[in-house]
Every structure is written in C-alpha cells, then in structure tokens.
Amino acid sequence: MEAIYGTWPWYVGGPLVALIMLALIKLGKTFGFSSNFRTLCSALGAGKSCDFFDFDWKAQRWNLLFLLGTVFGGALAAYGLSDHQVPPIAENTIGILKSYGFDSVGKAYLPTELFFEMDLKNVLLLLIGGIFVGFGTRYAGGCTSGHAITGLSELQWPSLVAVIGFFIGGLLMVHVFFPLIF
C-alpha cells in the first residue's frame, strides 16, 4: 500500500502523463491545459470587449471537462490515495528553504506559510504569480503540457525556445527574486 500512498516515482508519473497526452491525440484533441484560461475568459464574456476571446469556446468544452476531472483527481489523490504525503526533498533544498523561514518543508506537501496564512503579502504574491502564469502561457502559446510535453514530443523547435524561456523565468524567480521576497 505504501507504493500507492507514498510518493509516486518519476518513472511512473512521467510515462503516465505521456499516455494521457497520447490518448487525447487519439481522441482527436491536443494536450494543452492553459488554453482553458482563454476558454474560461471567453465563456465569461471577454469576447465582447476583446476579439482574442471572440471564438467558439463551446468547441473547447472537452478541455473544460478534462479540467473538471483534474480537480476531482486532486481531491481523490489527496483525500483517498494519500496519508499526509510529504515530498522527500533534498537536504540542501531543505536548508535553503528554512533560511527563508519555510519551516513547513519536510512536514507538508507545500509551504503552509504561503498557502494557508492569508495575509496581504501572500494574497498579492499568489495573484501576481497567477497573472504571470496566465499572461505568459498565452503569450508563449502553451504551458508545460502544450510545449514541454506535446511540442517537444513532436520535435517542434518553437517549443524548445518556450521551455528554455520557462527555465530562464524560473531560475530568475528562485535565485534573484526569492531572496528579495522571502
């Protein structure tokens, strides 16, 4: 049971995600999660004020169902298939995070200091992070699923450029901005 309730190894997780992508292709669709943000904007009426959202969003309902499934899947994993799962993070990483004041590292799935203490700073950080995710994925035309998994599997070099961008941004945030923020 530990095999299910504990951390799933990368060689189980990675191939399963690839199989989900292949199944979607076989169903005549493409694996791209961040398109849902555009679809949701359109469904919320953004097409009236901006032509980028003026499209037949109902053709993307299949992806919203996939999104709904993802929410259910997260619930199933956390409440049904886990017994307080704590990622076994590298010792060095734990040291760095403790120096930033993240004492929940090694005790929780994610930093409770950021996600469960809703002060103004945290709300702003999460809101700004979300804006970057939404703006960046649409600007780049995809996220990890559309570029890092699908695009690279199709050997499309624009996706490689996007993935290099993901890493430049991530490294900047963690090594340049985190010491200023935390």
Add this chain to the structure above:
Amino acid sequence: MRKLVFILLGILFGVVMYKAEAASWFRIFEMFNFQSFHMYGFIGSALVVGLLGVQYMQRNKSKDVDGKEIVFHPKVKSIPRYLIGGIFFGLGWALVGACPGPIFALLGAGVYAMLIVIVGALLGTYLYGVLRKYLPH
C-alpha cells in the same frame, strides 16, 4: 460517453500530478535549484514515451477514434513570443510552484488559495488578449 472519457483522463492526470509531486511547490523549488533528479526524470520520461508514441503515429499515418487522420500542426516559427512569453510563465510557475494543471489539482486537494492564482491567471490571460497587438511575436 466521450465526455466521461475526458473527465476520467482528467482525474488520472490530477492524481498523477499530485502523487508524483509535480504539484508540490517544494519540488518545483528543488528543480530550479538542480538538487534532485525527480522533476527532470518526470519530464524526461514523459518526453521519451511521448516522443515514441508521436513518432509512431506520424510514421503510420494513424487515425483518431473517428477515423480522421491525425494531423500535427507545426507551431508558427518565431523566437520572441516563445522566449518572452516563456520567461513570464517561468516566473509565475516558480512563484506559485505549480503549472496550470496542478493549480486545479491542488484546488481539488483543498488548497483553496489556488482560487487567487486562478483569478490572477484569468486576469493575465485577459491582459494578454488586450495587449496582444502591441507585443512582439
């Protein structure tokens, strides 16, 4: 029936992202510090299986479940939009510790603060739609 398949695939996706910890902020931080192979193995093994599957489908001119030939649309070739857009996404990915799929998996897992991230992502997407014609692509 087809609708149920999409929901089931989504459920599997949410379970996998949570259980293999691609949805853990700590794992993303660890990845950007190059201190564990976990996330690289995750993305790398997904790529190997994905690459084999896609190449197989392309070579055999595979058809989808409705009998239509599967077409792979080449992405528009350019550098600025992928690089600049990618950097913005990377900044957000590292800050919230989750890419779009895991954001929703975590919402299901009871991390309700992800609602703030989702509102932000919708605002960011809208912002892109409005500014699109002024941005280099």
